[in-house]
Amino acid sequence: MKPARRFRLGVLVNPFAGIGGALALKGSDGAEIREQALALGAKPQANARMGKALSRLVDAAAEFEIFTVAADMGQSICEALGLPCQVVYTPANVQTESSDTEAAVRCLIEAGADLILFAGGDGTARNVCHVVQDRVPVLGVPAGCKIHSGVYTVTPSAAGEVVLKMLSGELVSEYEAEVRDIDEQAFRQGRVVARHYGEMRVPHDLTYVQSVKMGGQESEELVLADICDHVTELMDEMPDTLFVMGSGSTVASVMQELGLENTLLGVDVIRQGQLLAKDVTAEQLLQITDGHDVRLVVTVIGGQGHVFGRGNQQLSAAFLKRLGKDRILVLATKQKLQQLGGRPLRLDTGDSELDKAMAGSFSIITGYHDKVLYTAV
Numbered sequence: 001m002k003p004a005r006r007f008r009l010g011v012l013v014n015p016f017a018g019i020g021g022a023l024a025l026k027g028s029d030g031a032e033i034r035e036q037a038l039a040l041g042a043k044p045q046a047n048a049r050m051g052k053a054l055s056r057l058v059d060a061a062a063e064f065e066i067f068t069v070a071a072d073m074g075q076s077i078c079e080a081l082g083l084p085c086q087v088v089y090t091p092a093n094v095q096t097e098s099s100d101t102e103a104a105v106r107c108l109i110e111a112g113a114d115l116i117l118f119a120g121g122d123g124t125a126r127n128v129c130h131v132v133q134d135r136v137p138v139l140g141v142p143a144g145c146k147i148h149s150g151v152y153t154v155t156p157s158a159a160g161e162v163v164l165k166m167l168s169g170e171l172v173s174e175y176e177a178e179v180r181d182i183d184e185q186a187f188r189q190g191r192v193v194a195r196h197y198g199e200m201r202v203p204h205d206l207t208y209v210q211s212v213k214m215g216g217q218e219s220e221e222l223v224l225a226d227i228c229d230h231v232t233e234l235m236d237e238m239p240d241t242l243f244v245m246g247s248g249s250t251v252a253s254v255m256q257e258l259g260l261e262n263t264l265l266g267v268d269v270i271r272q273g274q275l276l277a278k279d280v281t282a283e284q285l286l287q288i289t290d291g292h293d294v295r296l297v298v299t300v301i302g303g304q305g306h307v308f309g310r311g312n313q314q315l316s317a318a319f320l321k322r323l324g325k326d327r328i329l330v331l332a333t334k335q336k337l338q339q340l341g342g343r344p345l346r347l348d349t350g351d352s353e354l355d356k357a358m359a360g361s362f363s364i365i366t367g368y369h370d371k372v373l374y375t376a377v
Contacts, residue, residue, distance in 0.1 A: 005359040005377045007064040007167055010113030010136075011054070011085070012104055012128075014120035015072035015096065017046040017143040046143040047077045049156040050119040053141045054081055056160025063167045067111040069104045086111075101127040109136055114361035114375065115166065115203065117159060119143040122181040125151050129179045129198045135326070137174060137201040137361060137373060139163070150177035151202050162203055166361075166373060169342025171334055174363055174371040177202040201363065203373050223333045224250065226368040228257040231297060231329065233368075235273065242289055243270050246298035247311045250331045254297065267314040282316040289319070296323055300332040300364075305340045307362075307376060309348025317351035325358045331365050337374060345376035 054077060057064070061083055068074030070090035078085040089107040091100040101120075105128055108116055115137050118128055121144010129151075132138055140152035141159045153159040166172050176199040231254050235243060245251050245268045255262035258273055266279035269288055277288050301310045307330060308315060320328075330345075345362065347355040355377075362376050 005356065007375060008112050008114045008360060009057075009064050009066050009163065010105075010108035010111065010116040010118075011050070011066050011068040011074040011078060012101070012108065012116060012118040013046050013050050013069070013072065013074050013077065014101060014118070014124040014143070015044050015046050017120040017124055044072070046119045047072060049143040050074075050117075050141050051077045051081060052156035053117065053119070053160040053163070054078065054083060056157060056164055057167070058083065060164060060167050067108055067113055069100075069107075073100070073104060098123070098127045102131050105131040112360060115139060115163065115373075117141065117163060119156075121147060122149050122179070125149040125179045125200075126181050126197050129200050132200055133198065134176075134201055137203055137363075139202060148180040151179060151200055153204075162205065165205070166203060166375070169340075169344070169375070171337055171372045171374070172203045172205070174201055174203055174373050176200070220333060220335065223335075223367055224253045225257075226370070227331050227333070227365055228254050230365055230368045230370075231331065232257060234295075234329070235270075238293070238295070239272050241271065241293045241295055242276070244268075244285065244289065244294060244296045244315075245270060246296065246315060248299040248301050250299035250333075251297055254331070265311055267312060280314060282314045282319065285314055285319055286316070286322075289322075294323055295327050295329055296320075297329045297331065299330065300336055300345060304346055305343060306346040306348060309346070309350065313350075315349075317349045317354050320349055320358070321351075321354060325362075328362075329365060330362055334366050334372065337364065337366070337372065345374060347376050 058081055066078055066083055066085040067088050068078055068085045070087050073091060073096060075085060075087055088111045089104040101124060113136055117139050118124060119141040124144065125140060128138060138151060139159050139162060141156045142152045153162065162172065178199055179197045181195060181197060245255060247265050252262045252264055260270060260275050262268060263279040267285060268275060269277040269280060280288065298307055300307060347358055349355055359377050360375065361373050363371050364374050366372050
């Protein structure tokens, strides 16, 4: 039995975030503003705010690993709380810049962070978004003068509570949150000029208010219909992409929605709503998909939550390595995930290094434009 992979939390602090707020400087962007604020006696608050978030996780320290940035960009507050951490980036200067934030984010992604928890304001969110895009989920601890972006929780402690839910195996929703920032120069002149900079994947408390409810419970049939609508919409948006359809009844529902014959215990390949290959072998799959843009559609199979290695051995390690984790669409109803009782999803590709590389947070499609984050090992 391979050892369970612990959740990897990336911790990043912009130590100067919000430093100009108390002095009515209308922001903290730019070295001159930070120097002015420090000269006027401003006290950095971002680490204290990250501390409020991380303090909610102290009792669960054995459940996760922290990867962070040297000194006041994360290491200091982790050590102050007695949370073991591994430093993956060290800035060259004490007064860090946006380039340090972006370099740190790259290192956290390379370390395999399942979630990047960062403290800052809208400027920090912009820097994080520039690197992350949709590669890993993020969660912002509000610490800046400007908090217009939707990636931040309402309080620092709330951020810790969301992470705690993820660690305990509770279902946590995922949504695309907007990153916005205002022009500080215009703001100091009394004008609010806000600009959209992108979206990032953000976890938040799971809500059950949705159209597919019946008597407070999910209707399995309606939920499956919603999942099918989500997947077929993606297919319409990517007409040149090959979709490899794995085994299982949830994937079979998508094939039925498309009006295509399905191999319930096999693997089929489709494009533009047409069946290209049926019940393919591992070798055939490698040949058919070679040189194409590909997405794999799979579901959670078996009572132990297997994604690979149970009924879909045609999805070889060679194919999955070539594909990449970011091109895997995992489908499951929330009821099916809840039946796991907090146990992680299982990866059993036959290649332990590949299992390790793919382990961590997966975005699970649970309805129409409805996703949850769930851990796989």
